[in-house]
Amino acid sequence: MNPHMMDIPLLISSLIKYADRYHGDTEIVTRTVEGLIHRYNYSEAHSRSKKLANALSNIGIKHGDRVATLAWNTHRHLEIYYGVSGMGAICHTVNPRLFEDQICYIINHAEDVCLFFDLTFLPIVEKLSPQLKSIKKLVLMTDQQNMPTNTINNIICYEELIESESEDFSWPMFPENTDSSLCYTSGTTGNPKGVMYQHRTTILHSYAAVMPDALNLSARDVILPVVPMFHANAWGLPYAAALTGSKLVLPGSGMDGGSLYELFESEKVTLSAGVPTIWMGLVNHLKKEGLKFSTLKRTVIGGSAVPPAMTRTFEENYKVEVIHAWGMTEMSPLGTVSTLRNKHLPLSKKEQLSLKDKQGRAIYGVDMKIVDDDGRELPWDGKAFGELLVRGPWIINSYFKSSDFKTLKVDENKLSWFPTGDVATIDADGFMQITDRSKDVIKTGGEWISSIDLENIAVSHPDITEAAVIAVHHPKWDERPLLVAVKNEGSDIDRDKLLDFFKGKTAKWWVPDDVVFVEELPHTATGKLQKNKLREQYENYKLPTTNK
Ligand code: ADP
Secondary structure, eight states, X not given: OOTTSOOOOOOTHHHHHXXXXXXXXXXXXXXXXXXXXXXXXXXXXXXXXXXXXXXXXXXXXXXXXXXXXXXXXXXHHHXXXXXXXXXXXEEEEOOTTSOXXXXXXXXXXHTOSEEEEOGGGHHHHHHHGGGOTTOOEEEEXXXXXXXXXXXXXXXXXXXXXXXTSOSOOOOOOOOTTSEEEEEEOOOSSSSOOEEEEEHHHHHHHHHHHHSTTTTOOOTTOEEEEOSOTTSHHHHTHXXXXXXXXXXXXXXXXXXXXXXXXXXXXXXXXXXXEEOHHHHHXXXXXXXXXXXXXXXXXXXXXXXXXXXXXXXXXXXXXXXXXXXXXXXXXXGSSEEEXXXXXXXXXXXXXXXXXXXXXXXXXXOTTOEEEEEOTTSOBOOSSSSOOEEEEEEOTTSOSSOTTOOOGGGSEEOTTSOEEEEEEEEEEEOTTOOEEEEEETTTOEEETTEXXXXXXXXXXXXXXXXXXXXXXXXXXXXXXXXXXXXXXXXXXXXXXXXXXXXHHTBTTBOGGGSOSEEEEOSOOOBXXXXXXXXXXXXXXXXXXXXXXXXX
């Protein structure tokens, strides 16, 4: 070992220690689940995280134990992030929007010993607790005043748990490759799979996330993560905010356009982050009420492709810069961000915006390539598309407690790559563009059609709110695209008018064979279109082109 440099492990506790010491008076504001606005700062968050760590030791939580949460983005959840991981236990964020049997499966599979939950989720916990075999302690994340009287026995009140604890706690030192937090992917097919992060991977990912060409965070920012802390650690923002000393605004359960807008304005938010569905709600609210943002400068959108029309609405109508990002739970989650290079500055706004429609360039630490069905690397010409493979220090090696070691693909140079399940192109400047999920592409007469491209065209029609394109069986072509769309209230658009709209915007043979209008589309727990549901629903759909 090189003895000339300090050997200090990269631990999550160092983030909150830093934020306390150098940004102690910077605020953390929460819209609490109880309804009030809670306001404190990094120093107080640090003290309470230490009190929590003491309390956890007292109730028997040990190094390596898994501690589950069913919770919104709040200051208490933040204290659990730091208190649990900081003391050497593992913070397991469970997605409360999953089906109840999936929640049970996840908690039992992880063998969580303790469950922290918000008042919103008391009914779920009451119902599921007999089936949660490993859970020994239930902690309700509220104060004494809001503790329910008529509920299951032995629920501990969060505020009471930490109240009398000392804030004297020295964060233990341990190897940086110790497990720190756990998050299961939603598992649109099969059981959810656990992704176990480490202290080292979390810190490295946080460094990478704050860079100017990534999310560009600083101590001047006020960050409101709309992306939930139970979804890939809110894209790492609770860690990255402490690393930069940014003010944090946590929206609790208030995810509707009105509640979010109110917080954006009252707390002078400069940067936010969330999936496209959330922004659709917010933009509709702004349009309806004739509102504008006064401080919001940037918004990170990812989790699924950002419809080009949304980018233009934000940038042109609201003067908010869109940071289009791509990643996966398995990648901690950041992989690429669509930020321009110096050579792109002379381009017209229109050309710059079309670059932003791509998922973007790999951030330092992430290596990627596209390969064909035989694993041969494809050229970076922006045209050839194939399966996207990634590798890097914060990318999964194998799923938690899974004997499935075939997670990775080994290439001719004996390097291991994680197959993302995404199909993409990469252009000469390194901008990656997802053309589809490998299971969503429409395979027609030996050629592939990108469902995402067609959806983008459909939603760029002013009368269409949301659209999904799925493959339907065709006797001659094998598969053909069917467009399932939601139209705006009061619109009289019909099939032919909508299909006409595709003319000139895509190859003739890509135009969907038919359109079905529906009231709403099914979404996964993380707000993504649930195309497997639609495929099941329209499995026997008879296209009007069957005989062509
Ligand atoms: P889940 O929804 O299963 O919890 P993830 O958030 O990890 O999981 O989903 C990762 C997948 O989401 C990616 O593989 C990709 O298909 C899709 N995705 C994420 N960001 C984008 C983006 N900007 N554009 C298109 N697809 C995206």
